[in-house]
Amino acid sequence: MPSTREPYLTAKLQGFGTTIFAEMSMLAVATDSINLGQGFPDTDGPREILDAAIDAINSGLNQYPPGPGMAVLREAIAAHQSRFYGVDYRPGDEVLVTAGATEALAGALLGMLDTGDEVLVFDPMFDSYAPCIALAGAVARTVLLRPPTYAFDPDELRAAVTSKTKLILLNTPHNPTGRVFTMAEMQCIADLAIERDLIVVTDEVYEHLAFDGAPHISMAALPGMRDRTLTISSGGKTFNTTGWKIGWLCGPAPLVQAARTAKQFLTYVNGGPFQPAIALGLGLPDSFFHDVAANLQAKRDRLLPGLLDAGFIVYPTGGTYFVTVDIRPLQPDGDGMAFCRALPHHCGVVAIPNEVLYANKAEGRHLVRFAFCKQLSVIDEAVARLKTLGNRAH
DSSP states (O other), X not given: OOXXXXXXXXXXXXXTOXXXXXXXXXXXXXXXXXXXXXXXXXXXXXXXXXXXXXXXXHTTOOSOOOTTOOHHHXXXXXXHHHHHHOOOOOTTTSXXXXXXXXXXXXXXXXXXXXXXXXXEEEESOOTTHHHHHHHTTOEEEEEEOBTTTTBOOHHHHHHTOOTTEEEEEEESSOTTTOOXXXXXXXXXXXXXXXXXXXXXXXXXXXXXXXXXXXXXXXGGGSTTTGGXXXXXXXXXXXXXXXXXXXXXXXXXXXXXXHHXXXXXXXXXSOOTTHHHHHHXXXXXXXXXXXXXXXXXXXXXXXXXXXXXXXXXXXXXXXXXXXEEEEXXXXXXXXXXXXXXXXXHHHHSEXXXXXXXXXXXXXXXXXXXXXXXXXXXXXHHHHHHHXXXXXXXXX
């Protein structure tokens, strides 16, 4: 059989290839399809944030910002964590600005993991987690989130910890499932981390996008967890500025320093004029953050009935930009990858096959993720197109 090995690619990254998001977004352009695949909004964020960035550019903030990030943003991040979660951080050495949450995750994992260390992570997971763990020479140990609720089994979580486990990587609200972890689940994870002396790295980029009145719980706010938790978030999802790539991490100084040591050799710094703009956004009134979640919940509620009408099995989503469906009523062989590659040609809609987000590909093979962070008119058009697919299948 011919080798599928990429000849110049490090062994650590063999098998990862081009991200599915790049492939599907290119397919959307090539077929003039509605892109419900990659999670980016199709409207701009608040005018005052955009104007703050323009003002920063016009006032000359166009060179390298300070290595840890501009003081105004680090102070705003610290104030945000105190305001929403009651967790206090020193802006000077407990907050670090990064090139989006993706770089924050890379810096944290590359900075803290040694060869052979194990990372406990929930499956499915965002697509950068596994490659970053692999680049660090570490090993991912997965705990499955099962539909329809996507709750985890506490016994499976405990059984996954070994003498080599160094940290738990947690994402809530969770991409791609939309699961918002409950207080009982968070406490279960916290108890295990304390008992086994583990670090917890939390990806909280959807922190302000939880629905139906369910609160987002930040791990660092739980008793005993502040000093063993590295909290990661970004401005992209909250302020509709995904292209700015302004993220951050907060935690005790030794954890932040470990991440910073790796991060400085990735991008070094980024997004100078965007940093004061995101700082302004983090200080917006409570009504803004409430409206962000309410508006997105309305979009979810617009898309879900349409997916049901199109013939999918639709699983509940309590947060994020995303909803997962089971395609087998429309494609009995359950080949989600083939389904997503054909979907733009059949009805002009792009989605993401969940199997690429699973360590155990078989668990996600029949599942597909749709994004609803689009204008209502776009969602309505996508639903109309998807219904023609259902009619064809019947």
